Amino acid sequence: MTMTRTLPAIVLLLAAIPLTAQGQSPETSATREAVARAVQHVAPSVVRIETTTGMERIGRVRKGLGPSTGTIVGADGWIVSSSFNLAHRPAGIIVSLADGRKFPARVVAQDDTRKLTLLNVDASGLPVPTPAPKDAIASGAWAIALGKVWSNTEPSISVGIVSAVDRLDGRAIQTDAKISPTNYGGPLVDIEGRVLGVLVPLSPGGDSVEAGLEWYDSGIGFAISFEEILSRLDRFQKDELKRGYLGVAFGGKNRLAELGPISRVAWHSPIASLGVQRGDRILAINGKTIERYGHLVQALRPLYANDVVTLTVERDGKRQTHEVPLAAKLPVYERPYAGVLVDHAKTGVRVRGVVPGSPAEAAGLRAGDVIGEVKTSDSEEPSSNSQAKKPSGKPPSNSPLDKGEQKDGPLDKGEQKDGPLDKGENRKDKGEPNDVVTLAKVFDDVQPGGKVELTVDREGKTLAVPLTLGRFPLALPEEVPSTPLAPGEWELKSSEAERDAAWSYAPKTAVKEPLGVLFTFRASDDPTAKELAERWKPVLEKHRLLLAGIGPKAKRWQRSDLERASTLLEDLEKRFPINRDRVIVVGRTNSGAVAEAFVNANRRRVGGLVLLDGGRLSSPETHPDEKLAYWIGWSTDNPKKSGFEQAAQRLRKAKHPVLGGERTTTAKTYPPADERQRIGRWSELIGAL
Known part of the structure; x- marks a missing residue:
């Protein structure tokens, strides 16, 4: 032409x-x-x-x-x-x-x-x-x-x-x-x-x-x-040109709003390897000042995976600048499972029980063992029926548990280049000893299919115990070891004028070991607070749980009710040592959606969500600092039961631990004794390492 x-x-x-x-x-x-x-x-x-x-x-x-x-x-x-x-x-x-x-x-x-x-x-x-x-x-x-x-x-x-x-x-x-x-x-x-x-x-x-x-x-x-x-x-x-991800999230996505502190650092993300953590602030990317959320998007959205950005981060008034390669895909965290129930010892972590059929039982761990050190090695690929993959990063080769988590020193004043930020504690575990938290973090890095070697003290003898981590069970064990609370007087306490509006049921005497919490959002046909306390008490005593509940102030749930629920949980956190992994929120029928909303807004304070014939069943991302396990139950007469089954499958695919299944009662029936007992055993399971 x-x-x-x-x-x-x-x-x-x-x-x-x-x-x-x-x-x-x-x-x-x-x-x-x-x-x-x-x-x-x-x-x-x-x-x-x-x-x-x-x-x-x-x-x-x-x-x-x-x-x-x-x-x-x-x-x-x-x-x-x-x-x-x-x-x-x-x-x-x-x-x-x-x-x-x-x-x-x-x-x-x-x-x-x-x-x-x-x-x-x-x-x-x-x-x-x-x-x-x-x-x-x-x-x-x-x-x-x-x-x-x-x-x-x-x-x-x-x-x-x-x-x-x-x-x-x-x-x-x-x-x-x-x-x-x-x-x-x-x-x-x-x-x-x-x-x-x-x-x-x-x-x-x-x-x-x-x-x-x-x-x-x-x-x-x-x-x-x-x-x-x-x-x-x-x-x-x-090669393919993929979008690049830094691996941070913020509290909101209003492009015109001032960019606040980082609300989440993705597990094994490029930025996590620098020691950047929740609460830090991003000041600049590639020399461009970042003041608003829109500035952050404009700086990162045009970039590809493996592009390297110059990142300036501030913590407590101190700045650091790093070169960060963007990731094509952020690894999906899957909660590892050993089946070890633990208590704190003066030195190390004491095994108080081992779940039957668990990796810990296969490794030969016993109640009374004290874990003093854990050594990690490269993870092996999981078995063929598994979808998990090895994480890209490697955890430290030795983690002494008797000293708690080791942290880098504080930043010097002024600008620094390429030094790791001091790693503060990302997760808030009130009542949970440092040694237990450290062991959990090592397991999180290794992931399912990976191997660790535990140094165990057993009756004065030091043993090396190899352990291959597994996945959270797909079926509830018939027996899960438990350490019942000592007999004592319990108190039904209301924080508001109407007892059924906001209440708690807990021992009057002080408790030293961390407890779990069963936190119920009242459905319209729930029993009274007094009746619930009576029904749940055997489960509470056996599995070391507190009971609390809240109802709506008006005819329908309001945003202010979430704030009231948060205040009630905070009161329990002040009065008792609480194991965050065993704080369980319960919603059924018309209280399911508000229970789920509360959990999504308080992921760092809640470890379990029970939804019985209710809830919107969203699928949030998994994160080691925001572990969340689900118990989803649906009744045979529930016209939406197929949706619950699909939601459970979707959550499992997203690497969330999910148990429950079809209930033997109608949707309007409050959980009977056998269902309450299963939820009690499940509360032990989700608190296990």
């Missing part, structure tokens, strides 16, 4: 298109010819893509099998297109060049943050268009969108302007030209015939491959900087 042969045809085509741009006069032949020359300059680099078979739907969108467009990015057969064009996973791909030649193509890699697909054909000497410098692209400039859907000889043309740059958190150029599947994958060209970017559907409201289709021909379209694509082409040719 030559300019002299095709320019008149393009000019005739442009005659039917209104040309407008900020500060420029429309309808001039000079402008039309300039646009035609720009199109002619790039047209040889625009290809037509045809596919055979494939999926009929992509998400909720019905995908046709018609032609689409691609843009040449490398002379030796490299072509990019919109990922939407090939998301139906075609069996075959044929690329037609502007000179009429056709080649089979193969998919090489995907860019999932900018929704691009890289193709390769067995050809050489292909024309690569000139990129427009990204820094020189300005709002109001001409923008010409090209596609090759209707014809392989002449491109389709839509003319507009550059509406904005650095849109969608710095990933895209915005244009008001009409963008649709007609030109997805094609180039967006400036008036000089340079390629501004490659057209793709994108949306701030979603990250799926079809997100942005709702703006079909609306005057809102996006293109990925062509200069940026070429700068990453070598990397794109070798």
Whole structure:
């Protein structure tokens, strides 16, 4: 194709298109010819893509099998297109060049943050268009969108302007030209015939491959900087381009709000390896000051996995700067299980019981053993029926339990470079001894399938006990060792005028060893507080549990009720040593949703959630500092029982420990004695290491 042969045809085509741009006069032949020359300059680099078979739907969108467009990015057969064009996973791909030649193509890699697909054909000497410098692209400039859907000889043309740059958190150029599947994958060209970017559907409201289709021909379209694509082409040719994750979360996602302290550091994330922890503040990324949540998103969203960012973090007025590689995927934490019930000893951790059938029993641990030290080794791959994988990081090779967790020294004043932050305690375990917490943290690092070696004192003899950690049981053991509370007087205490509004049932005498808490949110048909205390007392005494409950102040649950519940739990935490892993919140029928909301808002204070025929059954992320186990029960007469079964499966897939199952009673029946006893045994199980 030559300019002299095709320019008149393009000019005739442009005659039917209104040309407008900020500060420029429309309808001039000079402008039309300039646009035609720009199109002619790039047209040889625009290809037509045809596919055979494939999926009929992509998400909720019905995908046709018609032609689409691609843009040449490398002379030796490299072509990019919109990922939407090939998301139906075609069996075959044929690329037609502007000179009429056709080649089979193969998919090489995907860019999932900018929704691009890289193709390769067995050809050489292909024309690569000139990129427009990204820094020189300005709002109001001409923008010409090209596609090759209707014809392989002449491109389709839509003319507009550059509406904005650095849109969608710095990933895209915005244009008001009409963008649709007609030109997805094609180039967006400036008036000089340079390629501004490659057209793709994108949306701030979603990250799926079809997100942005709702703006079909609306005057809102996006293109990925062509200069940026070429700068990453070598990397794109070798591997998938994945979104990069730092591994931190914050209390809110209001882009205009001031960025608060870190609320969560993801387990085994890049930033966790630096010792960054909950409560620290991010001040800058790559030299750019971060003041608002929106600044953080704009700094990180354009980046890819393995990109290295310079991070400035502050703790207690002291700053550190680190180089951090972003992760393609954050490891999913799965709670390890040994089946060891422990008490605190003067030195080390005393085993008070071993769960039957557990890894600890298989290793030969016994009640009365005192664990003084744990050595870790590289985790082995779990058995074939397991989905867990080894964590990427390695825990310390020796962790002396008799000294508690070792922490790095405090930061020096002022700016430091590359030194680890001092590691404060991330998790708040009131009443739980340091040695027990340390042992749990070592197990968390090793994960299921990994091996540790315990140094055990047994009746004055020192033994080395190898232990392979397992997964939380899928069935409740018939017997779980328990240490009952000493006989004594109990007190039903109300913190409000109406006893059933907010109450607790606990021993009058002081207790030294950590206790669990059964915290109930009152359903409309629950028994009174006094009746509940009488029904639960045998379970409470046997399994070292306190009982507390709260009802709504009004006819329906309000946000203020969550605050009242938090105050009631705080009162128990002040009065008794509490094992956070055994703080269990109970909701049934119409109190299930509020019980679940309370747990989600207090993950660092609650270790178990019992939902009986109620709840929304969301699936939060797992985290070693926010361990959460579920007991989900549904009755045979519950019309939504299939939803509960599916929710239990979904939670297990997300690596949460889940027990329970179908109940033998109706939904309106309060848990009978045998069900209460099972929940009591489960409370011991979730408190085990």
